[in-house]
Amino acid sequence: MKMTVTVNGRKRTVDVAPLARLLDVLRDGLALKGTKEGCGDGECGACAILLDGLLVNACCVPAIQATGRAVVTIEGLAEAGEGRPEPDRLQQAFVDEGAVHCGFCTPGMIMASRALLEERPHPSESEIRVGLSGSLCRCTGYGTIVAAVAKAAGEGYPERPLPWKSGGGERPLFSPDEAERFFVPESLDEALAILHRHPDATVLAGTTDLLPDMKKGRAAPERAIDLLRVPELKGIACDGSVIRIGACTTNGEIIRSPLLRERLPVLVDAASHSGAPAIQNRATLGGNVANASGAADHLVLLLALGASVTVASVRGERTLPLEDFVVAYRKTACEPGELIREIVIPLPPEGSLQKWIKRGSRQALTLSRVSLAFHLEREGERIKVFRLAAGSMSPVPLRLTETERAVTGRTITVETARLAAETARSEIHPRKSPDYRRAITANLVRRFFEELI
Amino acid sequence: MPQFNVIGTSPPRLDGREKVLGQAPFIADVPIPGCWVGGVVASPVPHGRIRAIVRDPAFDWSRVVFVDAASLPCRNFVHMVRDDFPILAEEKVTFVTQAVALVAGPDRATVDEALRHVTVDIEPLPAVFSVDEALKGEVVVWGEDNVIDEYRIDRGDVKKAFAEADLVVEGDYATGLHEQLYLENQGMAAIPRDDGSLEIVGSMQCPYYVQGALEQALGLAPERLRVKPCVTGGGFGGKEDYPSVLALWTAVLALKSGRPVRILYERGQDLQSTPKRHPSTTRIRTAVRRDGTITGLEIELRFNGGAFTTLSRVVQQRGMLHCQGAYRIANVAIHSLTVATNMVPSGAYRGFGAPQGLFAIERHMDRIARELALDPLDVRLKNIVDEGDTFPCGQKLKGVFARQVLERAAELSGYRKKRALYAQGSEGPLRRGIGLSVAFHGGGFTGSGEATMGTVVRIDYDGAFSLHVSSTDMGQGALTVLPMIAAEALGLRPDEIAAPRPDTAVCPNSGPTVASRTTMYVGRVVTEACKALIDELRTFLAYQEGISPRAIAFTKGALHCRSRSWTVAQAARARCDAQGPFSVEGRLPQEAAACFNLDRFEGEAYRSYAWIAQAVEVAVNVDTYEVKPLEATIVAEIGRAIHPVLVEGQIAGGFLQALGWSHIEDLTVTPEGRFSADQLNAYLIPTTLDTPQWHIDVMEEPCDVGAYGAKGLGELPMNGAAPAALSAVENATGVFGTEIPLTGEKLFRLIEAQGGTER
Structure with a gap:
């Protein structure tokens, strides 16, 4: 396909495969070698770039989705001096503070820093650490890197907000063969019609699993439908007593949502502890649900919240409780031709309590070994409603109904x-x-319970 | 304290600019016109006899070149410590991923397709993965009995010490596999030139090791083998040995195809097939007096070497020479073994055997304290080595600062108060703990290695100075620090001396970039080259002025005779204008190298030791068995901090690798002989959020060997973090960990066995 993309402010057009990784488009197609590949799994951050102003790992973005958008790479930060690029303040701070050692993580680390400073011009040390938690460095022990970011921020960096936060909105130009196999619908009806014709097509959302799988030869989609241009699949809204979240809403959007911060902070908490920023900006709530994995971070919480899933097809929509939607490991109740439209979460009643806990093998960017989600409503001293869900213990997350029954009606005591x-x-x-x-x-x-006594 | 102009300042590193701009050329970034892609046919089994290598005729094999052991156009070994590692397996494979054949083709897709059409028909043989199994001798992986190397040290009267002891304290300790995890995967390219010579470019620590391996196997003269490291994205030992293997593979494919060939490892391939730190087990027995004095020590140290020798012998020697800890013990018996198994060969990783032995002895000190109800700090101070004490190898020590770093780390961290407070326990799920350790590291090659290395450094002047070394800058800053040393010696600014990346066609052999030797030994040789340069200029100026060279003095960075003076830059310019460009070389004076008898394992093991103590504070969540490092107080005595910012970076970075090893970097061998991780979500290294706050304090007590007194630094911070972290967990929870990584699950089992943590 022909892909037009705005890279560092310049429109570039290249011929690529629709599911080529943006990383390869940049490195091989556009000879921008500053973006590095450390793992190809979204696990190291060496290939981090900005896509429409947000940090993403270029190894997990397919060309079909990057088309028409704005990309900023490490090469785009440098200020064009007299004939040769000069480090900007942030880049210079990395040099000055000794934050550069082997240099391989450096471009991705700087892009993660820039993304952070775009959003928080004066971050605290712990905000810097969170912002960089998806960028691995094996040389420095991170101290000098944190200091470099703090230094740049202290100097008022960035002086100007990023000028390239959206691209030209171009669509991919497919070859005749590709046009039969790859689709970029721009409305839900269009997407459903395509899915009706091609029920075997792979739907593309955050592609944080798909692209690594393709690289390892574990997936090779013959047909694919990109859902990221479908507006109906996006967005977070309060609708009477429920919150509706479009399937393609990302963890990043959940984290940044004022509505959720106020009305459902536990979901914001879960989204913040799923992956790291570059993954959060790609991974979608619908994708997490569709994966139907026992270790899926959100499924556990959504179970405890009593969420349901609305699926859509040309035949119409239906809404299922989440328990019924997730049928087995990697298997959902989605019929051929159906896709997840939105997740519907009942608004927790005033005074109720929700908590989500994940125990991974390290503090960031980690799979859960155990995750638990609690929902508790009290009536006076007594437990009126208690829901408890557990993840990473079974092929799919489970509600612990015996435990729920055992304590319902009791007062909270030791x-x-x-x-x-x-x-x-x-x-x-x-x-x-x-x-x-x-x-x-x-x-x-x-x-x-002890903390509630 | 001497006044320096350059030493002790922290100028921006010379490669910083190109790295932050994304312009630094790593091997994957270098354009090589017409370059083919190389691939490896890897053994799927850990042990077996090759019956046949079958190429499916459905694939058009004229599209690629294919090489197996039978068609190898050279001798079949990779030159390392022993020449036992074959380029390609011949009759047998002895580890999973061992290369059986190689393919090169015009692009990745073609090579992958070719690889899918090769089947290796192997008759599987029983395999062993642990040292204990291998020592039974039922499965022979290597040699006759799987013993790769064995060494002993016996000193004093151990029997008597144990007979007279108040108490005998015994313990078993184990350390796990540890992956270097340089962020840049291994990569190498071979480019055949029209004149029949070969150029090798890639990610590596040791260009002359690569050249040597090519020379030995291919039989080509060194002048026809040009090796040029690219910018190297981290090494930590992982790019000491393995690049020689990759260089031979790409070289063979390049010779066969007549085209440049590049092999870039994917992360999964890198995790699965490259050498890791040797897993170890250590048994320690100590004869102890009631006051904590250790009178006798027995150590049995065993390394799992994997299928071939690689660098194991030298790793084991270093392990032997550090495993007694920083203690004065009169009666010592140390026995060590490296044992072959059907695991991927173990190799070099920062610390090189020392961290394993030091983990065991440091935990053992904690055990002695526990059994005697003393504080671990007091037991250490009771036995700590001091000036003039003797190490088990018979080396009488000078420049010892073990006590000083230990006391200072205890003081700066508030150790005593916190240790007592945290031992009382607390409410809630988070329990804090603090632990402490002391360690050391011998700088440079073990034993007589530096004496036989023949380190050479050259300085060229052709209107500008350039410093030529074979040391690679893989992040540690060698090519910033070495010109600083030259600048100091010559009274120049660091930016007046270029230090290009090594190129064996240009740079002399200043040795491999390993063993914490670069600043100390190569830096020293830089100062020797500077002396030669001054002599050269003095001779020239004397001739020009018609006076005796002795009438020209070099002080305060300038050359002076009675009537006038010249800066080094002025003198060099004059010399160049009159007689053309010139070069000088420096070599290591023999008196700067250690002298050791390897047969008797006796003598001066290292010319100088650097000392380190670390206090680690953690919070253990007793609900989830998570250990979160909070604070790390590190006091290191390193002779001289040439570039203090880089020094702190080395300390924090090395320490964090060791901290990761202590509790989250978990790698095992599966029953099929594979490593348990083939992607980064299965091998976890610390992120920003797994990192403690750093409090680093550097002490400088110049040694008489290294440049301006510098001692070896690179490996030092790897040596004591893990036992300190486990001591902190002990302080927090009461459980005594003996094995790393102390994963959450292992911690859970210890706490269960103890009956919980409520105290």
Whole structure:
């Protein structure tokens, strides 16, 4: 296909495969070698760039989705001096503070820093650490990097906001063969009509799993439909007693949503602890649900919140409780021709309590070993409604209904905490490391209630 | 304290600009016209006899070149410590991923397609992955008994010490695989030139190792083998040995195809097939007095070497020479083994055997303290090595600062108060703990290595100065620091001396970029070259002025005779104008190298040791068994900090690698002989959020060997973080970890076995 993309302020047109990685388009197609490949899995941040002003890993963005958008690479930060580029203030701060060692993570690290400073011109140290948590460095111990970002921020960087936050909106120009196989619908009806004709087509949203899988030869979609240009699949809205979140809403959008921060902060919390910024800006809520994985970060919380899923097809829409939607590991109730339209979450009643906890193998960018989500409503001293969901313990996340029943109606006491913990311990049956996971679950359930006494 | 102009300042690193602009050329970035892509046919089994390598005729093999052991156009070994590592497997494979054949083609897709059409027919043999299994001898992987190397040190009367001991304290310790995880994967290209010579470019630490391996296998003269490191994206030892393998593969493919060939590893391939830090087990017995004095020490140190020798012998030697810890113990018996298994060969990783041995002895000090109900700091101070003490190899020590760094780290971190406070426990899920360790590292090659290395450095002047070394800057800053040393010696500014990336056609052999030797030894040789330069200029000026060279003095960065003076730049310019461009060389004076008897394992193991102590503070979540490092106080005595900012970077970076190893970097061998991780979500290194706050304090007590007193630094911070972290976990929870990584699950089991953490 012919792809037109605005790179560092210049419109560029290249011939590429629709699912080519933006990383390869930049490095091979446009000879911009500053963006590095450290893993090809979205796990290191060396290829981080800005796409329409947001940090993403270029290894996880397909050309078909980058078309018509604005890309900024490390080469775009340098200020054009007399004939040769000069480091900008941020780049210079990296040199001055000793934040550059081997230099391989440096371009991605600088792009992550720029993205952070665009959003928070005066970040605290912990905000800097969070902003860079998806960018691995093996040389420095990060101290000098954090100092460099703080230095640039202190000097008023960036002086000007990024000028390239949107592209020309061009569409991909497919070859006749590609036009039969790749689709970029711009409305839900159009998307559903295509999906009706090609029920076997792969739908593309955040592609944080798909592109790494393709690289490893584990996936090779014959047909694909890009959903990111469908406005109906985007957005967060409060609708009476429910919150509706479009399937293609990203974790980044959830984190930045004033509505969710106010009305459903637990979802913001979960989104913030899923992946790291560059992944959050790509990974979608619908994708997390569609994956139907036992370790999916959001599924656990959505179960506890009593969420449902609306799917759409040319035949119309239907809404299913999440429990019924996720049928088995990697299997949902989506019929051929259907796609997830939105997730519907009942607004938690005033005074109720939600909590989401993830235990990964490190503090950021990690798969969960155990995750738990709690929803609690009280009536006076008594537990009126209690929902508890657990992830990473079974092929798909589960509601722990025995535990829920055991404590409903009880007052919150040490005894209740113990009962809940022990019921939860015996209710889960993790396949790997069962006693370890049971212990963590029981500890966290007990702690949840103890903290309420 | 001497006044310096350049030493002790921290100018911006010379390669910083091109790196922040994204212009630094790594091997994947270098345009090589007409370059083919190389691929490896890898063994799917850990042990087996090759019956046949079958190429499917459905693929058009004229599109690619194919090489197996039978068609290899050269001798079949990669020159390292022993020449036992074949370029391509011949009759047997002894580890998963071992190369059986090579393919090169015009592009990735063609090569992948070709690789899919090759089947290696292998008769599987039983495989062993652990040292214990391998020592049973039922499966022979290497040699006759799987023992790659064995060494002993016996000193004093160990029997008597144990017979007279108040207490015998015993312990078993283990360390796991540890992946270097340089951010830039391995990559190499070979470019055949019209004159029949070969040019090798790639990511590497040791251009002359690569050249040597090519020379030995291909039989080409070194002048016809030009090796040029690209910008190298991290090494940490991982690019010491393996680049020689990749260089031979690309060279063979280039010779066969007549085209340039490049192999760029993907992360999965890099994780699965390149050498890691040797897993180790250590058994320690100590004879102890009630007051904590150690009178006798027995150590059995075992390394899992994987299928071939690679650098194991030298790793083991260094392990042997550090495993007694920074302690004065009169009666010592150390026995060490490296054992072959059907694992990917273990190799070099920062610290090179020392971190394994030091982990064990430092945990053992904590164990002694525990058994005697003493504070671990007091047990250490009771036995700490001081000036004039002797190490088990018989080396009488000078320049010892173990006590000083330890006491200072304890003081700066508030260790005593915190240790007592945290031991009382606390409410809630978060328990804090603090732990401390002391360690050291011998700078430069072990034993007589520096004496036999023949390190040479050259300075050219052709209107400008350039400094030529074979040291690679893989991030540590060698090519910023070495010109600083020259600038100091010559009274110049650092930016008046260019330090180009090495190129064996241009640079002399100043040795490999390993063993914490670059600043210390190569830097020293830089100062020797500077002396030669001054002598050269003195001779020239004397001739020009018609006076004796002795009448010209070099002080305060300038040459003076009675009537006039010249800066070095002026003198060099005059010399160049009169007689043309010129060069000088520096070499290591013999007295700067250690003298060691390897057969008896006795003598001066290293000319100088650098010292380090670290206090680590953690928060352990006893609900989730997570360990979060909060603070790291590190005091290091390194002789001289040439570039203080880079020094701190080395310390924090090395320390964090060791901290990762202590609790989150978890890599094992599967029953099929593969490493458990083939992507980065399965091998986790610390992120910004897994990193403690740094408090780094550097002490400078110049040694008489290194440049301006500098000691080896690069590996030092790897040596003590892990035991300090486990001691902190002990302080927080009461459990005594003996094995790293202490993952959440292992911590859970220890806490369960203890019956919880409530105290």
